[in-house]
Amino acid sequence: MRRVVRESIGLIGFRMTLRYLAIYLLSYKPFSDKSYDRQHETDTGGMVPTSELDIEDEATKWQSNLYLGSPARVTRHLVRSLDISCADYSFIDYGSGKGRALFVAAEFPFKKVIGVEISQALHRVAETNLAKFRGKTSSEIELWRGNALDYELPSGNLVLHMYHPFGPDVLKLVLEHIQRAAEEEPGRKILIPYLFSIGVAKAVFREYPAFRLVRDELCVNNLYRWTLYEYKPAGS
Numbered sequence: 001m002r003r004v005v006r007e008s009i010g011l012i013g014f015r016m017t018l019r020y021l022a023i024y025l026l027s028y029k030p031f032s033d034k035s036y037d038r039q040h041e042t043d044t045g046g047m048v049p050t051s052e053l054d055i056e057d058e059a060t061k062w063q064s065n066l067y068l069g070s071p072a073r074v075t076r077h078l079v080r081s082l083d084i085s086c087a088d089y090s091f092i093d094y095g096s097g098k099g100r101a102l103f104v105a106a107e108f109p110f111k112k113v114i115g116v117e118i119s120q121a122l123h124r125v126a127e128t129n130l131a132k133f134r135g136k137t138s139s140e141i142e143l144w145r146g147n148a149l150d151y152e153l154p155s156g157n158l159v160l161h162m163y164h165p166f167g168p169d170v171l172k173l174v175l176e177h178i179q180r181a182a183e184e185e186p187g188r189k190i191l192i193p194y195l196f197s198i199g200v201a202k203a204v205f206r207e208y209p210a211f212r213l214v215r216d217e218l219c220v221n222n223l224y225r226w227t228l229y230e231y232k233p234a235g236s
């Protein structure tokens with residue numbers, strides 16, 4: 001922090017540095033928000049930077065984004081906005097980390113809730129958290145450890161939640177995988193709420209027009225701007 005302050009003063013001056021520091025100190029810091037864990041006696045908080053994720057393959061690692069749990073309120077808002085009968089859908093969280101979005105989705109409840117996570121360490125934390133939820137929800141929750149690229153989607157209607165889990169190279173391959181699965185089972189509904197929908201992710205979705213943008217919501221905190229895509233191939 002000292003280094004940041006020192007170098008900022010050199011770059012933007014003392015007064016401007018002070019203003020930005022005040023904004024930072026007053027801002028909401030999601031990585032230190034323990035409200036969900038206090039209520040549920042879980043461990044879903046904190047942040048794990050990409051450099052500390054236990055992913056052996058270097059290329060995959062640098063296409064992975066850091067771990068940060070979605071605030072429960074945001075996940076609830078996303079799910080309610082879908083305006084669906086959740087019991088008719090499976091909810092899959094691509095990059096489920098310690099599992100917070102899964103546990104919140106299970107409140108609705110969905111037919112099935114599945115977490116897909118590449119990090120063994122985060123997967124283990126999610127398993128411990130899940131043990132505390134058994135018996136508290138009627139949703140069946142399943143944790144799948146591995147690369148999202150290798151995950152085979154279940155049949156039926158799907159909500160595929162993504163909190164900006166990976167970089168564009170992996171996102172492209174995942175969308176191609178989803179598209180193939182959709183083509184093999186025509187008629188089912190596939191919805192993708194994408195949280196932290198920054199330009200680079202939107203640009204990837206634009207390359208796959210079968211995923212139509214149906215909602216684009218802004219937030220003063222950029223981390224929570226989100227978009228909703230629905231799989232609707234041309235002519236459907």
Ligand SMILES: C[S@@+](CC[C@H](N)C(=O)[O-])C[C@H]1O[C@@H](n2cnc3c(N)ncnc32)[C@H](O)[C@@H]1O
Pocket residue numbers: 053063064065066067068069070093094095096097098099100101116117118119122146147148149162163164165166170
């Ligand atoms: C921003 S966190 C999302 C946390 C969680 N979805 C939530 O909303 O609480 C992104 C997660 O994606 C995981 N991830 C990154 N690349 C992945 C990949 N190729 N396959 C599976 N998970 C991946 C990271 O390990 C990290 O836990």
